[in-house]
Structure formats: C-alpha cells, structure tokens
Amino acid sequence: xxxxxxxxxxxxxxxxxxxxxxxxxxxxxxxxxxxxxxxxxxxxxxxxxxxxxxxxxxxxxxxxxxxxxxxxxxxxxxxxxxxxxxxxxxxxxxxxxxxxxxxxxxxxxxxxxxxxxxxxxxxxxxxxxxxxxxxxxxxxxx
Numbered sequence: 001x002x003x004x005x006x007x008x009x010x011x012x013x014x015x016x017x018x019x020x021x022x023x024x025x026x027x028x029x030x031x032x033x034x035x036x037x038x039x040x041x042x043x044x045x046x047x048x049x050x051x052x053x054x055x056x057x058x059x060x061x062x063x064x065x066x067x068x069x070x071x072x073x074x075x076x077x078x079x080x081x082x083x084x085x086x087x088x089x090x091x092x093x094x095x096x097x098x099x100x101x102x103x104x105x106x107x108x109x110x111x112x113x114x115x116x117x118x119x120x121x122x123x124x125x126x127x128x129x130x131x132x133x134x135x136x137x138x139x140x141x142x
Contacts, residue, residue: 044083048085052076052083054075058071058072077107084104
C-alpha cells in the first residue's frame with residue numbers, strides 16, 4: 001500500500017511538474033507570438049484612435065471656429081502619426097511599412113498646410129478671432 005501511495009505521489013508531482021513546464025512554455029511562446037513590438041504597436045494604435053476620437057469630440061464641443069480648427073488640426077496630426085507608427089510596427093519591415101511611412105510624410109506635410117489655408121481663407125473672408133484672442137495677439141506683437 002505504501003508503494004502505491006508513493007507511486008501515485010510521484011505521478012502526481014511529475015504531472016504537476018509537467019503542467020508547470022507546459023504552462024511556462026505556453027507563456028513563453030505566447031510572449032514571443034505576441035512580442036514586445038506587437039504590444040507596443042497595439043498601444044500606439046489604440047492611443048492614436050483615442051487621440052483622433054478626442055479631436056472629433058473637441059471639434060464638436062468647442063464654441064468657435066478657431067478653437068475647433070485648432071483641435072482638429074492638432075489631434076489629426078498626432079492621431080494619424082500614432083496610428084501609422086503602430087501599423088508600421090505591426091506589419092514589420094517590409095513594403096507595407098515603407099508605404100505607411102510615405103503616407104505619414106504626406107499627411108504630416110499636407111495636414112498643417114491645409115489647416116493654415118482654411119484659417120487664412122476664414123480670416124480673409126471676414127471671420128475674426130474672439131476679442132480676447134485678438135487682444136492677446138496684438139499684445140504679443142508689441
């Protein structure tokens with residue numbers, strides 16, 4: 001009887017040891033399957049999406065054209081950069097990453113340029129900034 005208990009005990013401990021080794025092996029393989037770069041890539045994608053959503057809500061919430069334009073332009077540039085960096089890291093080093101880099105460079109140049117063009121067109125058409133903003137701008141020019 002004692003030998004049977006000893007054999008069952010050894011079997012149980014070897015089974016637990018196998019399960020621990022299996023669990024460590026699965027954890028290591030999952031960590032390498034979803035490596036550090038994938039985790040960082042998904043974090044960048046999530047934060048870029050959150051940044052873009054905050055910009056959209058700011059465009060709806062702010063009271064005047066100038067504040068809305070500022071919120072849209074800043075969060076658009078930041079959100080797109082984070083999203084494209086995350087997608088580039090997720091895809092690895094290949095042609096897709098190069099294309100994402102070109103798209104990011106194009107958007108990085110055209111986003112602020114188009115915002116400046118819209119602001120200039122609004123100013124020329126007669127839409128003036130709020131009085132407090134104009135006073136601050138005039139004070140800064142002196």
